[in-house]
Amino acid sequence: MCAIFGILGKYDGVIARKAIGLLSHRGPDYCGIVERENLFIAHNRLSIVDLSEKASQPMIKDEVILSFNGEIYNYKALQKELDFETSSDTEVVLKAYLKWGLSFVDKLEGMFAISIYDKGKLYLFRDRLGKKPLYYMRTPKLFVFASEIKAILPFLKTKKLNKDALHAYLSFLAPPPPHTFYKGIEKLESGHFAVYKEEKFEVKAYYDFLPSSIIITSKAEALEKIENVLEQSISKRLMGDVEVASLLSGGLDSSLIASMSAQKGTRLKTFSLGYEGYEKYDERKYAKEVSSYLGLENIDLELTKKKFFDNLDNVIYALDEPLNDPAAIPLYSLFERVEQEGIKVVLSGEGADELFLGYKHYFEYLDIEKAGKLKHKNWLNKHLHSNFSMHREWEWYKRIFSSEVLFRSSGEKFTDMQKNLLMKENIKDGFSMQYLQKYRDAYEEFGNKDESQWYSYIDLKHFQAEHFLTKLDRVSMAHSVEGRTPFLDHKLVELVFSIEPSLRYAAGISKDLLKTVAKTYLPENIIHRKKKGFSSPYLEWLIEENELEVITRVNQQSGLFHDKVLQEYINEGKKGRYKQHIWGLYLFSKWYEKEFL
Numbered sequence: 001m002c003a004i005f006g007i008l009g010k011y012d013g014v015i016a017r018k019a020i021g022l023l024s025h026r027g028p029d030y031c032g033i034v035e036r037e038n039l040f041i042a043h044n045r046l047s048i049v050d051l052s053e054k055a056s057q058p059m060i061k062d063e064v065i066l067s068f069n070g071e072i073y074n075y076k077a078l079q080k081e082l083d084f085e086t087s088s089d090t091e092v093v094l095k096a097y098l099k100w101g102l103s104f105v106d107k108l109e110g111m112f113a114i115s116i117y118d119k120g121k122l123y124l125f126r127d128r129l130g131k132k133p134l135y136y137m138r139t140p141k142l143f144v145f146a147s148e149i150k151a152i153l154p155f156l157k158t159k160k161l162n163k164d165a166l167h168a169y170l171s172f173l174a175p176p177p178p179h180t181f182y183k184g185i186e187k188l189e190s191g192h193f194a195v196y197k198e199e200k201f202e203v204k205a206y207y208d209f210l211p212s213s214i215i216i217t218s219k220a221e222a223l224e225k226i227e228n229v230l231e232q233s234i235s236k237r238l239m240g241d242v243e244v245a246s247l248l249s250g251g252l253d254s255s256l257i258a259s260m261s262a263q264k265g266t267r268l269k270t271f272s273l274g275y276e277g278y279e280k281y282d283e284r285k286y287a288k289e290v291s292s293y294l295g296l297e298n299i300d301l302e303l304t305k306k307k308f309f310d311n312l313d314n315v316i317y318a319l320d321e322p323l324n325d326p327a328a329i330p331l332y333s334l335f336e337r338v339e340q341e342g343i344k345v346v347l348s349g350e351g352a353d354e355l356f357l358g359y360k361h362y363f364e365y366l367d368i369e370k371a372g373k374l375k376h377k378n379w380l381n382k383h384l385h386s387n388f389s390m391h392r393e394w395e396w397y398k399r400i401f402s403s404e405v406l407f408r409s410s411g412e413k414f415t416d417m418q419k420n421l422l423m424k425e426n427i428k429d430g431f432s433m434q435y436l437q438k439y440r441d442a443y444e445e446f447g448n449k450d451e452s453q454w455y456s457y458i459d460l461k462h463f464q465a466e467h468f469l470t471k472l473d474r475v476s477m478a479h480s481v482e483g484r485t486p487f488l489d490h491k492l493v494e495l496v497f498s499i500e501p502s503l504r505y506a507a508g509i510s511k512d513l514l515k516t517v518a519k520t521y522l523p524e525n526i527i528h529r530k531k532k533g534f535s536s537p538y539l540e541w542l543i544e545e546n547e548l549e550v551i552t553r554v555n556q557q558s559g560l561f562h563d564k565v566l567q568e569y570i571n572e573g574k575k576g577r578y579k580q581h582i583w584g585l586y587l588f589s590k591w592y593e594k595e596f597l
Helices: 013-021 075-079 089-107 163-172 219-236 252-263 284-294 305-310 312-319 328-340 352-356 360-373 378-386 392-401 416-422 431-435 437-445 451-477 490-497 512-518 538-544 549-558 563-573 579-596
Strands: 002-009 030-036 039-045 059-061 064-072 110-118 121-126 135-139 142-146 185-187 192-197 200-205 244-247 269-274 298-302 345-347 482-484
Touching: 002 013, 002 064, 002 110, 013 030, 013 039, 039 064, 039 110, 059 089, 064 089, 075 089, 089 110, 121 142, 163 416, 163 431, 163 451, 163 579, 219 252, 219 490, 219 512, 244 252, 252 284, 252 352, 252 512, 269 284, 269 328, 284 298, 298 328, 305 312, 305 328, 305 538, 312 328, 312 451, 312 579, 328 451, 352 451, 352 490, 352 512, 360 392, 360 451, 378 392, 416 431, 416 563, 431 437, 437 451, 451 482, 451 490, 538 563, 538 579, 549 563, 549 579, 563 579
Parallel strands: 244 269, 244 345, 269 298, 345 482
Antiparallel strands: 002 039, 002 142, 030 039, 059 064, 064 110, 110 121, 121 192, 135 142, 135 185, 192 200
């Protein structure tokens, strides 16, 4: 796991070296630089596979320059088809490109952001599910790319707020590709690659996990294949020349990873988090129950209010731009503890909820979808439009009676109607759908009829790739730790999407298929434990420290929101409502103040 950085065009070498230095946390073990006229490619290395100096980057062969961030789990299998001088997965990427050209990416299993410079042409690749980040900036005479925005900012002449990013952030917690909060800096989408040469730039898709047909219709067959592919996925992610650990909440997903690893002979050291005096947010007793059952060492961290606020600015710096997830701060602190233990690789359970329908609201949406088939729904549609409500249920039924797309990701917070009242600009109803429309078009093109497939698809494309995985990457790499996500192996994702959709929800139980698989590995009380989520007392602490004042103070200078409506949200927040709405406004205000005021 590393940082990649590059410049094509005229540059200042001092500024370029300072820029790659800003990414040293992603790869503290070695920094390599290729510096030529109108070309600067650099790499910070976190050594995990083949710790020798020969495996360092940038790696050059036949005038092709590779800088690669990630892990290729099937590199040993690919080595058999290629000639090798090292035992690194980096050389696999380079040799695979030299042998197979651009189709080499189809051979790779893993997570990656790849840059390949080949005789004047630059190729950039982002992995299938968006686990690794890749940002870029282009002007008529300059192209800059990097693993994080902070390394590109020194080349941005003027910092301006990208309103599209703000709109999408308020709606869906994070901006979708290509948007970032900085006008002029963009990000590459998962499953896509870009080509740049002589000021010409093009982005193309190379992968999508939507199936052309449903292959598995038997529950027994589905369970057998899920177990086999998940076992293989976990085994692949235990590879490397350093110790691998795991996050453990005591819930189904992280517990199953730990149990399957133990049955494979790897007893992972586990890490969990808690809060003194806030039992409803504390996961430590559940994690200790699981670790004790599996015979694993568990290290827990108790996060205090002081530590939370001490790390707030560090997290904002690590994220580069607003990301509406209050769990980023506790997770940052937990990875700080992981780093203190000398661990470089950690397994995490992202993706299981989206794949196996683990959220309660999926079932609520499926039920509401049925109302769209009512023959006489026009009068209901008119009634709802005449009686606006801020409640989310009003928005849901308004959509279904208006024949609109009902589900718009699990991350949806501010609706367009809410934003229209909040923001000092006219926001039309349906405005935010533009940020998801390309995904909806792709979904409908494949001819899927079951909306549960859409729920998983959009959540993996946006809620996971641009929200959860962005958070995981930044807060882990801030401490030079690599996060691996077994449930997001592309083979497992493809398998689940090839299963008859109703098999995932027919029993009326969230994650029914995964819970059935888990019966071999975990006791019933762990499997059927009520879902808690990775939550914290962030709102209580914001209120106690009078931090919500930041929102109104910053808005007095930015003028982006209506003061009265903003105050109404804050007042409701003090009652415990609109919690994540409030956090989104707060974090944006903190970032905006730092960047523009």
